[in-house]
Structures are given as structure tokens and as C-alpha cells.
Amino acid sequence: MRLIPLLIALLLALPAQAEGFITRLLNKPVPGGVAVVDLGPATTAPRATYQGKPLLVIHEDGQRWIAIVGLPLSVRPGSQQIEVDGQRRLSFQVDNRHYAEQRITLKNQQQVTPNPANLKRIEHELAEQTRAYRQFSPRQPSNLLFDRPVDGPLSSPFGLRRFFNGEERNPHSGLDFAAARGTPVRAPAAGRVILLGDYFFNGKTVFVDHGQGLISMFCHLSAIDVKLGDELPRGAVLGKVGATGRATGPHLHWNVSLNDARIDPAIFIGAFKP
Incomplete structure (x- = not known):
């Protein structure tokens, strides 16, 4: 019986949606890197843009749509946004990276x-x-x-x-x-x-x-x-x-x-x- 509270605690600690393979592979949100942004579930593929340019959008693991955002070397670390279906904005964070x-x-x-x-x-x-x-x-x-x-x-x-x-x-x-x-x-x-x-x-x-x-x-x-x-x-x-x-x-x-x-x-x- 003592295992039940422990299992409940572990389940609550898990993210609502575990990251899929593509997110784990590609999500490197630095200048010159890639940001993967969760667009949530939808019956058809959402349309997303970043800095006015269309984004690659795929259905990951049959669960949710994700936007895969290329980040130019010139982007500044901090908060960035994409636009989805011309109606909503989603934010993501860009980290710093040093280049030799x-x-x-x-x-x-x-x-x-x-x-x-x-x-x-x-x-x-x-x-x-x-x-x-x-x-x-x-x-x-x-x-x-x-x-x-x-x-x-x-x-x-x-x-x-x-x-x-x-x-x-x-x-x-x-x-x-x-x-x-x-x-x-x-x-x-x-x-x-x-x-x-x-x-x-x-x-x-x-x-x-x-x-x-x-x-x-x-x-x-x-x-x-x-x-x-x-x-x-x-x-x-x-x-x-x-x-x-x-x-x-x-x-x-x-x-x-x-x-x-x-x-x-x-x-x-x-x-x-x-």
C-alpha cells in the first residue's frame, strides 16, 4: 500500500506531455540552433511563422503538432515569439552560446x-x-x-x-x-x-x-x-x-x-x- 502514494507523486512530477523523439533531437534553442515549440493538438496542421517566414510543422508521435524553428546566428538570447494561424502568439526562450x-x-x-x-x-x-x-x-x-x-x-x-x-x-x-x-x-x-x-x-x-x-x-x-x-x-x-x-x-x-x-x-x- 505504501507504493500507491509514491506512484501518485511520481506521476504528478511527470510533464503533462512527455517530449517526443524529434523534440529531444532538435530542440537546441541557441543562436544558430533550433527551437521546438509545442502547438498543441488540432485536427489539421496549424500554420506558424517566425519573423514573417513560414515554419516547418509536423505531428509528433501522433499526439500534438510542433513547430520547428530555425534560429539565425544574429538572434539575441531571450524571449522570442512565433505566430500561429495569425491569431495567437507563443513564446520560447533562446539561450546563449559561445562560438570560437x-x-x-x-x-x-x-x-x-x-x-x-x-x-x-x-x-x-x-x-x-x-x-x-x-x-x-x-x-x-x-x-x-x-x-x-x-x-x-x-x-x-x-x-x-x-x-x-x-x-x-x-x-x-x-x-x-x-x-x-x-x-x-x-x-x-x-x-x-x-x-x-x-x-x-x-x-x-x-x-x-x-x-x-x-x-x-x-x-x-x-x-x-x-x-x-x-x-x-x-x-x-x-x-x-x-x-x-x-x-x-x-x-x-x-x-x-x-x-x-x-x-x-x-x-x-x-x-x-x-
């Missing part, structure tokens, strides 16, 4: 301070890539625990404050894998190829839309093995590791973008370190 510095020496000074002709090219390429990042398709992502896109150890982490030849530039917006030239690069989840290019900074590049604003970008490739519009199953080879663009050696640079915010890809492969 990285200093890189480049032989080609044009990749540090480009001339006017190259700046014009860079502006055009940036606009093209920004449009790709802002695409929002209705498809549900096939999986949110991603496969690693390449066999190789992680090298430069996401979010590093980068200095090229002593001059500070944009933080590192992706995750690097050390791999030999020619190593196959595979789609970490199913998706559609929405952009291909050979860019000044990124070199040979592939963008893949996984659904609802979740976009992968793979760059510095030595070869591209897909065409625009291709539907890729999970694990499909999309290119090969190289050192094209602004790169000091062969590696894969992988970006993950969610609601047009570049976020730490390590979250999606279970390798996030606070």
Missing part, C-alpha cells in the same frame, strides 16, 4: 578583398542562393534525423568567427567534413535539387529541398552528379568532394537552412555540442 574563432591564410587575395568585377559576380550569386534558401514547398521531410552526407570526420564546426588573412568575415555557416577528393557526397534525406552552380566562394554547389523550408547546401565539390529538378532518395549520390571555390583543401562544406536561417547541421546528425 578561426584564422585562415589564403594565397588568393581576391578571395579576401575581391575587385569590382568579382564583387558584381558575388552579388548576383548571393541573390540566386538567397532565393533558393527562401523556397518553401509543402512536402514533409522524409526524415529529421539526417544521415551524414559523407564518410569522414568533422573538421571546422558551425558558427566559427572567421578571419581570412587577418580580416573578419561572415561566421562559418555550415559544417565541414574532412574527406579525400572524389569521396561520394550523399543526400542526408530525400529531396529535390533546386539549384546548381559554380560560385566564386562556394565552388561547385548543389542545393536540395527536403520540404517545408528545410534546405541542404553542399559546396566545394569536384563534380556534380545530379540535374536541376532531380528527385533524390535518401542516400543518393549528388556529387564528389573537392576544393573548388574558396577552399584551402578538399573537404565538404554542408549548410542546413530552416525558414531561411542557417543553422548548425550537427543538430540533425545527433552531433551537437553546447
